[in-house]
Amino acid sequence: MAESMKGLKRTHRCTEVSKANIGETVTLMGWVQKNRNKGGIIFLDLRDRSGIVQVIFEEGSIDAAGFEKAGRLRSEFVVAVVGKVEARSGAVNEKMATGEIEIRAKQLRVLSEAETPPFPVEEESKTKEELRLKYRYLDLRRPDLQRNLMMRSRVAMLTRRFLEEEGFLEIETPVLGKSTPEGARDYLVPSRVHPGNFYGLPQSPQLYKQLLMCSGYDRYFQIAKCFRDEDLRADRQPEFTQIDMELSFVDVDDVIDVNERMLAYLFREVLGVEVPLPIQRMTWQEAMDRFGSDKPDLRFGMELTDVSEAVKGCEFAVFKNALEAGGSVRGINAKGQGGMPRKKIDKLVDYAKDYGAKGLAYIALQEDGSVKSSFAKFMKEEEMAGLIAALEGKPGDLLLFAADKNKVVWDVLGALRLELARQMELLDKEEYRFVWITEFPLLEWSEEQNRFTAMHHPFTMPMEEDLPMIKTNPGAVRAKAYDIVLNGTELGGGSVRIFQNDVQEMMFEALGFTKEEAYERFGFLLDAFKYGVPPHAGLAYGLDRMVMLMAKEDSIRDVIAFPKVKDASCLMTQAPGEVDEVQLRELGLKIDRAEGQTEQ
Missing domain, CATH: 3.30.1360.30 (GAD-like domain)
Incomplete structure (x- = not known):
């Protein structure tokens, strides 16, 4: 039977207790990791997000009812323990942060009982990922996943601190926007108020952040949720998080400078790793010729x-x-x-x-x-x-x-x-090799669409010296674009943006857009550019990828609280799921069950 915690207040997390607290009475709360009954004495490992501490229940230290209750505790019961901090009676456990002490229990309350979990809650679990993701709330109790998510929280907090001190403003941009497909597929959201019309979830805040530069905000950042309806792999999810930024009155070197200092700050504060500055730069052509990749692993x-x-x-x-x-x-x-x-x-x-x-x-x-x-x-x-x-x-x-x-x-x-x-085991996860890849091709030929497409996006500035070739030899034009790569993974990318109308028109022409098509897709941005636009540039990181590499994991699923699997579904909530006919009617939608497609 679950008991109330009335009258009790937690004084410490499990690993906040140390030999400095010996002699003190503390109140701890958490989950039972292990319970070992040795007859007259019971050893219990108590776990919370900070780690594990050993609690001992001994006849004489706790009343008979409390001792009997302790003997019935099983893994994942939630308990509150009041006890005295003592030096560990047995050998010191060097592997535990609290290995020098133990808690002699005086009082025990069972706050919540638990069924036997479908897999053990332990580090480096060997349980199949599908089962762990189905019971993700249990999986997230594992200490290694908890450390990853705490690291992610710290990276986000330190990013905000650094960028604020550099004069950036955190501004949120809409999640419900206009669908402007150019690259990956958009996720679409039907409108009830405007039947037959759809919002597009943002693949990035690109257009909005450029509008913010037009609006005079000078330095913007956002830790932004983004969505792409594309096939998944180890470092991709249908929804992901970007550290997004844009700066006015800058060129390539200015953007690279602030980002190098931010990376050095994050890796020093989070990992104690010194990133040598300046970071090496390499043109796209050199990277391809030497490594066959525009995200080369230099380890x-x-x-x-x-x-x-x-x-x-x-x-x-x-x-x-x-x-x-x-x-x-x-x-x-x-x-x-x-x-x-x-x-x-x-x-x-x-x-x-x-x-x-x-x-x-x-x-x-x-x-x-x-x-x-x-x-x-x-x-x-x-x-x-x-x-x-x-x-x-x-x-x-x-x-x-x-x-x-x-x-x-x-x-x-x-x-x-x-x-x-x-x-050959040449990939050392303890080594961090950064490189900037610069001077990407502005355009790449799409056999599928039989036209040039933007390698980054349609607002990327060409190298000034290559501008004359945009009409005569568009495939040879280089972009003022840059990616930051770490150990063979693209951490982020950005570019200097086009801010002159004539250059933007040439770009749309090279992409095969008529003026009308360009306005249909990006009219609000092009209109904004008529009213005075500063030179501007930006960059966005994949926060999930960055934390994945910092945590030495192989998949971003291990640094996201509730990730999707390969088919973009959630095994825990069973999303996506069907909705009832009333909701569909309100949206003016009808499902073609035979084809499995949505039609109006």
Whole structure:
């Protein structure tokens, strides 16, 4: 039977008690982690969000009814304990923050009983994630998840503190806005008052924050909820949180400066890690050429090498055809992997095919000086020697090559480089390697839409020196855009924004929008720009991703309180769910049950 806590007031959290409190009487409240009955003495581990403390119940210290009650306690019962802090009678437990003390209970109240949970509430749970997410309220009791969410809270609080001191104003922007699809799909919300019309949930506060710059607020930030209806992966969720900011009267270096100092502040205060400033910068082109990725992991080498010149004129059809089609041949050197079994190499070939490769050429340099290769018979001896030299191959190395269009070669070798690093255990979670990627292409060609699309968004400023090419060679125009990357994960990105009408019109033209289409989508912003707009720029971080890396987790689900799974559903609440016909009628909607689609 649950008891009241009337007359009791918690004096400390569990790990706020230390040997400095020895002799004091304290009142603790929390959940039973373990209960060990040794006959005349009962040892209980009491847990709250701060950690665990040992409580002892002994006949003579507590009345008979209290001792009997303590013997019936099970895991996850919620209890209040009044007791005296003593030095631990047994050996000190070095693994516990409270390992030097214990609480000798004088009084016990059972505030809430608990059924046996479907899995043990413990650190580094081996329980399947699906079961844990179904009972997320229990999963969230685990100390490791609680530490993650406390870290997230601290990061958010420190971000607010830093940006306030830098002159930023925290301003909220609407969640119900106009759908302006350009990139990921919007989540749509039907309007009851305006039948047949829909709000779009924000993919980011982009347009609103630019309007705030037009309104003279100078420096804005927001820790903003954003929504994207896209396929999920380890670092994506349908709803996520951004640290969003925008600044007026600035250029690239100003935005980078304030953000480098903020990152250094957060990592120092939260982790005690010093981030060396300034952070390294690398152009998009250099990142692709060296690492095959615009979010390179710099914790290890294994860089890409362009060997097109070394194989020029060779008769190996794979290389020859790629070069004749205007592509390239590039390779990586997996040091010390020359003895890799053929089956394992074949798995790498299959892995490469997932990223668009037709195949993968390799040279395995054996320790005894012999060579195993998938294509040696098509090459002259001196051509093979030149190829090995180009990759600085030594006995014991494995050389891997991809030949195709540049984009395919980059994608394949960039992914392969990371996969090999995982296999070779080169990824140190204790190391934090930041890099700014700059000068992205302004536009990228979409085969699907048969037009150029904005690599970031339609309001990104081109590099001034590239402006003349926007009509003649739009694919070569570089953007004043920048991403901050940490250990191969994009933490955030931003750009200098277009603020001149003529440049914005050229941009829309390059994207294939007529003036009418541009106004239909972004008219309110374009109208605002007629009334005096300052030069402005901004950046947004994925807060979830940042905390994931700080907490050394592999998935953002481990730093979000109530995440969704791969199909964007919530296993705990069973969202999304059906709604009743009355609600649908009010919204002017009808469900086509056969197709599973919504129609008006």
